[in-house]
Amino acid sequence: MRVVKQIGFIMTKLHKKQQLITFEQLPKTPTGITGLDEITGGGLPNGRPTLICGEAGCGKTLMSLEFIVRGATEFNEPGVFMAFEEKADELASNVASLGFDLIKLQDDKKLRLDHVHIDRSEIEETGEYDLEGLFIRLGFAIDSIGAKRVVLDTLENLFSGLSNQIILRAELRRLFTFLKEKGVTAIITGEKGDGSSLTRQGLEEYVSDCVILLDHRVINQISTRRLRVVKYRGTQHGTNEYPFLIDEDGISVLPVTSLRLEKEVSSERISSGIPSLDSMFGGKGFFQGSSILVSGTAGTGKTSIAASFANEVCGNKKRCLYFAFEEAPKQILRNMKSINLDLQKHIDNGLLEFHASRPTLYGIEMHLVAIYKIIKRFKPAAVILDPITNLITVGSVSEVKSMLIRLIDFLQDEQITVMFTALSLNTVVSEQTDEGVSSLVDTWLLVRDIESNGERNRGLYIMKSRGMSHSNQVREFTITDKGLSLVDVYLGPDGVLTGSAREAQKLREKTGVALREFAITRKDKEILRRRMMLESKIASLQAEFESTEEELNKIYLEEELKQDIIERNRQEITDIRRGNADTLKSKSKRKK
Template sequence: MAQRNSSAHHDIPTLEKARTGIAGLDQISGGGLPKGRTTIVCGGPGCGKTMLGLEFLVRGATQFNEPGVLVAFEETPEEMARNVASLGFDLKDLAERKKLSLDFVYVEPSEIQETGEYDLEGLFIRLQHAVDSVGAKRVMLDTLEALFSGFSNPGILRAEIRRLFRWLKEKGLTSMVTAEKGEGTLTRHGLEEYVSDCVILLDHRITEQISTRRMRIVKYRGTKHGADEYPFLIDEHGMSLLPVTSMELQHKVSNQRVPTGVPDLDNMLERKGYFRGSSVLMTGAAGCGKTILAASFAEAACKRGERCLFIGFEESMDQITRNMKSVGINFEPWIKKGLLIHRAWRPTQYGMEMHLLRIHQLIEKYEPSNVIIDPITNLITASTEKDVHSMLMRLMDFLKEKGVTSVFTSLSNVGEIAESEVGISSLIDTWVLLRYTELFGKRHRGLFVLKARGMAHSTQLREMLITSQGIKLGPAAALLAYRDREREPQLDHQAALPKSVRSKGNRRTAALTRRSSRGAR
């Protein structure tokens, strides 16, 4: 919250803004839409123009005590009410409570004959009447361009639209006008010529069969605003938008430490663990224990009474709960207590932006102190590497801003540091690398801390043992060979032992040879 307030310092105080209440939009616009002025919202069909306008009105009426007027040219208020009922907006109720005035303007060119001079005073009178009836501060016209099909005299129409925009401004109404996107122009009929205060462009794109909605503030006179394209989502809470790259590197850092959930690993990190609010990356090949390491952290967080959000792209909640039990980590009580929130969905289920938005929403909803994402590499299956990087970057920024300690797991090839990790490594504070070491015919899990910003960490490669009581770290790997020779001669890796120990009879040797050749196949 502190960070949010500080970002408000950058606003230019001279221009008054009307908050939309739409998550993210107020951030990228530096506080909302220009108060008492008109904003044009343009975009192709189905990109969410009407939704944006309605939410602007409804939130204005319900959250900011600014009643509104909706003038609909294309849909009847009944249709609109039905459309937004799924978002929890009750237009009828708002209209009955005099918070909203709904007027449906029906233009049917076939019914109208034009003879001589006219103007659109009727529209002005209706607007004025609607504004007066609820004491409106906000107006939405959806979509004004329907007029162009209703009246054949473009000269009159343009003059009247110009007059309408002037009128809205004179009345000090914060207005939103929707318009269809034209070819090569922002709006089909060039409405942007009349309104120069604020223009918002919405877009709905399908990339690799996954759709993403985006918003861009094309123009916002007299104010600093985010100029990028911001993905947005329309779901049961209405519209939400990710102000993705607007974050500045200003997050406050904590000196507090949080245990890793593995005491031996804590010891490697100055005996204290990770920094609170830092981001931790765990990479390694398949099956080397990344999820267990992450789960250990989650369990430790829950034991401290902190909330932890666990997002899985691989395993369902039941599966992970069952699997973790085998290593002595029991999620069930924490899930019941509400401390552990596990959500799993397929990486291919959404586009990158949707993933990000969904994660954002979960974080806003549950306000966890810790977040685990397991594994981030799966996201690449759903998108390009570049998109994944930018998404992760934004996510990490967001988590840091919130002071959330985050753990990401990432799959890499044996002993390799994957490209994808290099891309985000600069954002990572602590990087734990898991790898296999093959010694005398046995696969050993090794763990080392590749980097740990701001602390004197151990540089040893340790053996990682997964026991029924969780993860334990053995001595440095260089010692493993000696230890193995002494400790486990009775197990099946005798083939790796020195000749003198190995020769215990032909039958046994033959069995070993068979086994190893089977293994080789």
């Protein structure tokens, strides 16, 4: 009993300890860089140095500078930027294009730029020295504005300016201790070294808390910047390579690989813009926030379906984004006018936005980042990508697929309905689209050619539609100057007919019906006549029968009458013979 109690006591103690551990989470400093805080689970380790390394021109300086600027502007944390490469005014003008006003921040005491100029030709080394001067400078800069953030860009320049490696390494170690003592969150940038080392001078030895690797790769003449958190002590972080984009708003990293499948779902339905198509989905259309794939061969009207969906969304006063990878917006507008879709008015109302770019403009990841950014800004209810097949020109199948997975994930998280169009390259009904996204999408419409009797017609059917009843019929899909509509395929005695064959069959049917109707009326008359004939026959026979009956009746009455008279006569004669008049009287009485 006592033992049990003790064990219980130990267990509660252990439990308490565990709880304490989970409570003491690593404090983090948000960077304010779009996406980076999501990957790192809140930012960089607070009060510790972080190493950002990568090749020349991969965005190290910009990323660290953005960290300082965002800290000063968004989190009210002043920062010191110590530049070993660029002069302060050079830096200021370099980032002015990103909307960072370093001069003003400096005047507001939110930022301090310090350029450390190291020129080997001006320096002679004799004997022992240390980098106390640098420490004092840094310490002074930190204290003068109460800085919470520090960037040293690029510390390795010290190595090119000074020759005594032993002193340098010892001093570097002291520098990182100094930074930790100061309690500042620091970023140190370093050039990527040869081989497997992260930095040329092995800075990663000193910075052991958080290392972020930037990369700038050119594959098939298309460059993509990527970021990876190599290590981050004491916390969970995304381990993948994430693409990032440098544009007029600074850096945006895309934490596009969502690991969970825990998104909210909606059972609300939105119309496809084609009433007869809606009726194939039980009359209500697609689910809100679902993904729809329209695939088909060239010229089957995929863009028209997409455009009428866009028109419907905008018609309901919701926003729609249209990413065109093949046609210019003006071209789409003109073409859609021919089928009675006026998209221009939605653009004027600000409900519809076109973003047209050739896929080769930049890498596939960049497309994703760009799409992501535009969606975040525009907040649409529906997004159209037309066509995704073209993206394959800039990436491999698996890359396109992973991009689309991430895009679909993101869109579903945001409850945005997305419609893709995809071109199937072969005329044989491909059960799989080229991008292999068919398993990812919720609804898959297939538009295909039906070729017969020397003409080509479009047939549309629903390959799949998750979570709703849908028609299994192939419908003929017609594009007219009034819009799109679906016609029931004619199912005649000769099989499925479409197009003019269907019309011809309809005409034939009409003739047939007329002929039949005529035949029917003739037969009806015949019957009527027959009946009349029969009825008259019956009447004459009846009359004949009546006359015969009357004749027979007459004979019968005569017979009876005769009999009666004879009987009476015989009686009278008998009476007369007997002379018995009384009997005669009583007999006649009895008779009465």
